[in-house]
Structures are given as C-alpha cells and as structure tokens.
Amino acid sequence: MIPALLCALLSVGVAENALDVLYPDLEFSRTIYVTEDGPRLTLVAEQSKVVSRRGGNVTLPCKIQRDQSLAPSRKMRIKWTKLTSDYLKEVDVFVAMDYNKKSFGSFHGRVHLQSSSAVDCSLVITDITLEDYGKYKCEVIDGLEDGTVVVSLDLEGVIFPYFPRLGRYNLNFYDAERACRDQDAIVASFDQLYDAWRGGMDWCNAGWLSDGTVQYPITAPREPCGGKDTTPGIRNYGVRDKDKGRYDVFCFTSYHTGRFYYLIHPSKLTYDEAVRACQKDGAQIAKVGQMFAAWKLLGYDRCDAGWLADGSVRYPISRPRRRCSPTEAAVRFNGFPDKKHKLYGVYCFKGDN
Numbered sequence: 001m002i003p004a005l006l007c008a009l010l011s012v013g014v015a016e017n018a019l020d021v022l023y024p025d026l027e028f029s030r031t032i033y034v035t036e037d038g039p040r041l042t043l044v045a046e047q048s049k050v051v052s053r054r055g056g057n058v059t060l061p062c063k064i065q066r067d068q069s070l071a072p073s074r075k076m077r078i079k080w081t082k083l084t085s086d087y088l089k090e091v092d093v094f095v096a097m098d099y100n101k102k103s104f105g106s107f108h109g110r111v112h113l114q115s116s117s118a119v120d121c122s123l124v125i126t127d128i129t130l131e132d133y134g135k136y137k138c139e140v141i142d143g144l145e146d147g148t149v150v151v152s153l154d155l156e157g158v159i160f161p162y163f164p165r166l167g168r169y170n171l172n173f174y175d176a177e178r179a180c181r182d183q184d185a186i187v188a189s190f191d192q193l194y195d196a197w198r199g200g201m202d203w204c205n206a207g208w209l210s211d212g213t214v215q216y217p218i219t220a221p222r223e224p225c226g227g228k229d230t231t232p233g234i235r236n237y238g239v240r241d242k243d244k245g246r247y248d249v250f251c252f253t254s255y256h257t258g259r260f261y262y263l264i265h266p267s268k269l270t271y272d273e274a275v276r277a278c279q280k281d282g283a284q285i286a287k288v289g290q291m292f293a294a295w296k297l298l299g300y301d302r303c304d305a306g307w308l309a310d311g312s313v314r315y316p317i318s319r320p321r322r323r324c325s326p327t328e329a330a331v332r333f334n335g336f337p338d339k340k341h342k343l344y345g346v347y348c349f350k351g352d353n
C-alpha cells in the first residue's frame with residue numbers, strides 16, 4: 001500500500017484579527033504533515049461472482065485482510081447491502097455488531113454470517129429467490145477504518161422475451177415487472193440479456209430490462225432490426241420513461257421446485273376447460289416462465305400445442321425435428337388464440353407443497 005501524505009492547512013479563524021493586531025508578523029497558517037499507512041482494513045472476496053439457482057443456498061465471500069500489527073477489535077460492524085438494479089441505491093440485507101444481528105425485508109430468516117474464522121464476514125443466503133439476483137456490498141467498519149467489496153450473485157436460468165395478450169409494445173416498466181412476475185419470472189438484467197445474446201439469442205422487438213433501459217439482441221443483422229450492414233450486438237434505446245414508454249419485456253426465470261407436464265386428456269380443450277382440467281389434476285395451469293424453465297433447464301420436449309395461464313398457446317421443443325421445430329430448439333409460440341377455440345391441450349404445473 002502506498003503511504004498517503006495528508007496535508008492539512010490549519011488556519012486560526014476567529015482569533016485571527018485580534019492576533020493580527022497584537023503580533024502583526026506572526027505566521028498564522030501552518031502546514032501540518034500527517035503520514036498515514038492508508039486504510040489498514042482491506043476486504044477481499046475470493047470470487048467476485050458466485051452462481052446459484054432458485055431454491056439453492058449460496059455463500060457470498062468477504063474476508064478481512066488485516067495488518068498483522070493490528071489487534072482485532074471488538075466493536076466491528078459488518079454490513080451487507082444489495083445494490084438496486086439501476087445501481088443507484090442500496091437496500092439493507094444484514095447487519096451485525098457484537099452479538100446483535102439483524103436481517104431485513106425479504107432476507108429475514110434467510111441470511112447469516114458464515115463466521116468460519118475471526119476475519120470471515122461471508123454471508124450465507126438460503127432458499128434463493130429470483131429477486132436475490134444482483135450485486136451485494138460487504139462493508140466492515142472498525143473504529144475509523146472502513147472497507148468494502150462487491151460480490152455478484154448470478155442465477156442459472158433462462159431469459160425469454162414476453163408480451164401479453166394485449167399485443168406488442170403495450171407495457172410500461174411497471175406493467176413489465178408485473179407481467180414477468182405473473183409468468184413466474186423477473187425482469188431480466190442487461191448482463192443476463194448479454195449472456196443470452198452470446199448464446200445466440202436474436203429477437204427483433206425491444207423490451208424493458210431491469211435497469212430501466214430498453215434493448216434487444218441481434219445476432220443476424222437485417223434491415224428492420226437496426227440495419228443490414230450493422231454488426232451483431234445488443235441494440236440499445238437507452239433509458240426510457242418508466243410510465244410513458246411502452247415496449248415488450250425480457251423476463252428471466254430459474255429452476256422451480258415442482259412438476260411441469262402436459263396433461264393427458266381425451267379431448268382438446270377451450271381455455272376455461274384447460275384451467276379446470278389442471279385443477280382437477282391437483283395442479284394449476286402452467287405459466288410461461290415454467291415452460292421456459294422446464295424446456296431450457298430440464299430439456300423438456302413435447303410436440304403438442306397447449307394452453308398456458310396467460311391465454312397463450314405454446315409448446316417446448318428441445319430436440320428439433322420435422323413438423324415440430326425443424327431448425328432450432330425453441331419454445332414455439334402459436335399466439336393468443338380465441339379462448340373459446342377447442343383446439344389445444346394444456347400444460348400444468350404442480351408445486352411441491
């Protein structure tokens with residue numbers, strides 16, 4: 001560490017004029033040099049990113065690297081916060097001081113310190129939810145010393161573009177948040193969209209991301225999607241008005257605990273019949289996010305178009321073949337048909353409890 005040279009200019013404020021009169025030649029300002037070793041408390045994270053999944057447990061690493069000459073103090077405060085998805089604010093997660101510990105909001109009862117040693121400030125989060133995704137800050141305050149380190153919690157999962165029955169470009173930011181939640185998902189982050197784009201995602205409709213920007217991923221540049229002679233990339237409309245801007249949305253979901261399945265039923269069903277058929281089977285009509293999770297994370301494959309909770313009709317193909325989805329593994333989309341049409345099956349979801 002580079003020793004910092006602290007240079008403080010001391011001026012004698014109030015007494016100055018009086019002294020001026022008495023001792024006109026006195027030097028009133030002095031320069032004081034203070035040498036410091038810099039902040040002695042340094043925090044390190046073994047990994048800057050940890051990966052888990054919904055329902056799992058995770059340890060966010062944070063360790064004090066301390067000057068050997070310094071004795072550990074008793075009055076140490078450990079604080080974990082989470083950065084909001086636009087990185088503008090922090091929300092409290094966990095605070096510990098002496099024997100007092102407090103966890104906040106949705107983290108209540110799900111977080112504790114790992115405490116494997118006197119310098120370990122790592123945070124354990126259990127029963128991870130989709131909302132836990134994001135960046136966390138570990139901060140330790142010990143007397144006048146203060147250190148911080150940021151750790152990202154990433155989730156294994158799948159991103160999918162979404163628009164509701166209302167049609168394309170109908171969601172403001174808050175509608176978009178609700179729409180994803182209704183499909184057992186959250187609004188995706190830019191990093192998640194970027195990973196999906198690197199994995200080949202190409203989607204020519206702009207959608208909200210969790211940081212309040214509107215973007216879309218293009219791997220095969222073409223005229224209606226930002227220009228034919230452009231490079232592949234993520235097209236960015238920038239930050240949009242959260243109330244007035246109307247777009248689609250990119251949702252993200254992770255593993256679920258429960259069973260997603262196509263209901264074996266003797267006849268095709270209307271939407272209302274589909275809802276009831278799942279209930280009769282002790283389940284619920286499945287949500288779009290549940291189909292994407294089963295398809296992407298569990299390799300679910302079924303060549304039967306079926307109703308989903310939002311009134312859309314889709315089917316998941318992980319082994320492309322003729323007449324199902326010949327060219328690519330995908331969740332095929334038949335749109336939002338008339339709910340009275342008796343033309344489709346149904347996908348159900350049975351929770352674990």
Ligand SMILES: *[C@@H]1O[C@H](CO)[C@@H](O)[C@H](O)[C@H]1NC(C)=O
Nearest residue numbers: 054055056057058125126127
């Ligand atoms: C997570 O931790 C809790 C409590 O320590 C434990 O009961 C549970 O089985 C763990 N879950 C997983 C998925 O490892």
